[in-house]
Amino acid sequence: MQNLTQYRELLKFPTDEDLTGAATALIRLQDTYKLDTASVARGELNGIQYSTQLSAGDCFELGRQSYNGYDFYHTELWMSEALKRHEQERSNSTVRWEILEYLAYSTFMQGNLKKAIDLTTELLAILPNHERALGNLAYYEAALKNGTTEIEKKEPSPKVASTMLDPEERDRYHMLCRNENLMSIELSSQLRCRYTHNNKNPLLLIAPLKEEEAYLSPRIVLYRDVLYDNEIETIKRMAQPRLKRATVQNYKTGELEFADYRISKSAWLKEDEDVVVSNVAKRVESMTGLSVETAEELQVVNYGVGGHYDPHYDFARSEETNAFKSLGTGNRIATVLFYMSDVPQGGSTVFPWLGVALQPVKGTAAVWFNLFPSGNGDLRTRHAACPVLQGSKWVCNKWLHEAGQEFKRPCDPKENVEQTSSQ
Numbered sequence: 001m002q003n004l005t006q007y008r009e010l011l012k013f014p015t016d017e018d019l020t021g022a023a024t025a026l027i028r029l030q031d032t033y034k035l036d037t038a039s040v041a042r043g044e045l046n047g048i049q050y051s052t053q054l055s056a057g058d059c060f061e062l063g064r065q066s067y068n069g070y071d072f073y074h075t076e077l078w079m080s081e082a083l084k085r086h087e088q089e090r091s092n093s094t095v096r097w098e099i100l101e102y103l104a105y106s107t108f109m110q111g112n113l114k115k116a117i118d119l120t121t122e123l124l125a126i127l128p129n130h131e132r133a134l135g136n137l138a139y140y141e142a143a144l145k146n147g148t149t150e151i152e153k154k155e156p157s158p159k160v161a162s163t164m165l166d167p168e169e170r171d172r173y174h175m176l177c178r179n180e181n182l183m184s185i186e187l188s189s190q191l192r193c194r195y196t197h198n199n200k201n202p203l204l205l206i207a208p209l210k211e212e213e214a215y216l217s218p219r220i221v222l223y224r225d226v227l228y229d230n231e232i233e234t235i236k237r238m239a240q241p242r243l244k245r246a247t248v249q250n251y252k253t254g255e256l257e258f259a260d261y262r263i264s265k266s267a268w269l270k271e272d273e274d275v276v277v278s279n280v281a282k283r284v285e286s287m288t289g290l291s292v293e294t295a296e297e298l299q300v301v302n303y304g305v306g307g308h309y310d311p312h313y314d315f316a317r318s319e320e321t322n323a324f325k326s327l328g329t330g331n332r333i334a335t336v337l338f339y340m341s342d343v344p345q346g347g348s349t350v351f352p353w354l355g356v357a358l359q360p361v362k363g364t365a366a367v368w369f370n371l372f373p374s375g376n377g378d379l380r381t382r383h384a385a386c387p388v389l390q391g392s393k394w395v396c397n398k399w400l401h402e403a404g405q406e407f408k409r410p411c412d413p414k415e416n417v418e419q420t421s422s423q
């Protein structure tokens with residue numbers, strides 16, 4: 001709010017990137033959760049009515065942003081909605097002929113020539129001398145006469161193409177985000193929950209963990225109630241002033257950079273900063289049976305509405321020669337992901353190829369091994385954070401590394417399948 005009011009001249013906030021990012025996020029939510037355009041515009045998400053609505057101008061802006069990204073499918077959806085809202089609005093936040101022009105062109109680009117002609121004719125009824133519209137009309141009519149419905153499709157730019165998901169993986173990812181079940185009854189009926197008693201670890205003898213299996217091979221388990229509310233408050237309070245836009249590692253250069261496929265804010269906390277942070281690390285040792293000596297600092301992450309992380313591996317693949325090199329502690333052997341909030345809608349952690357969806361529950365931790373005992377990465381652990389549809393998602397995670405685990409999880413060059421006994 002201060003940026004908007006006091007420092008407007010200096011900071012120019014929100015920026016163009018903020019606007020583009022907000023539009024992309026809304027369209028991401030629409031696609032992932034199959035939200036219908038009119039409902040979103042009315043402020044209704046998955047049947048829940050919120051207080052905010054979109055004006056014709058907002059819808060127009062979403063259409064324009066889609067158009068700028070050569071995404072004519074969403075241009076048409078949002079320009080049609082803009083047109084409907086324009087008719088209903090008393091104080092018009094946009095201009096009818098402009099909507100018609102975008103709508104006609106996006107309709108044409110999707111091969112509907114007749115509709116493009118009708119819309120352009122309507123535009124010309126408002127502005128008979130609109131030069132571009134006159135040119136377009138002649139072009140659309142000629143195309144219709146010659147039977148040319150083949151539209152020259154623009155190839156996505158190399159930057160966009162490199163971040164595009166494999167369609168099958170994307171479909172599985174989105175289905176899991178929508179809570180559509182992908183796990184067979186044969187598999188899910190084998191999942192158990194238990195209290196973990198362990199004579200070797202006094203902590204587990206006094207306070208056994210509530211362990212819930214989410215998948216067996218690879219083993220993914222949930223531990224319930226492993227963070228106290230006051231610990232969560234402390235972690236959030238410490239992280240808040242340090243939160244920065246999250247980065248990803250460029251696997252070729254090893255450089256950290258911003259990427260559309262990971263939208264969140266994060267901060268790192270050291271164990272010696274607060275007893276809460278070191279206690280969490282000790283608990284991670286109990287949960288995994290591994291040492292945190294070589295683990296990364298505690299990463300705290302906050303996702304706002306639309307925040308997400310596309311499918312990825314937590315470990316570095318063999319071709320990613322620069323990853324984790326500077327740490328000198330080997331690859332990321334295991335992940336411990338703590339949920340520090342519930343999320344009212346969206347925000348699950350999903351494993352597209354396993355059909356597993358973990359819904360964030362405050363105080364729960366998810367644990368899995370990323371590597372086989374051979375040290376090779378387990379590709380089945382590919383996972384993603386679904387976009388947050390409503391609310392704010394807080395997690396923190398601890399990534400454990402290979403070094404120092406030699407006696408706790410002995411390596412075995414032959415073991416490319418995980419051990420059957422737990423940990």
Ligand SMILES: O=C(O)CCC(=O)C(=O)O
Nearest residue numbers: 309314348349384385395
């Ligand atoms: O936030 C989540 O649910 C998953 C986060 C994640 O996969 C990561 O940070 O590597």
Ligand SMILES: [Fe+2]
Nearest residue numbers: 312313314383
């Ligand atoms: Fe991850």
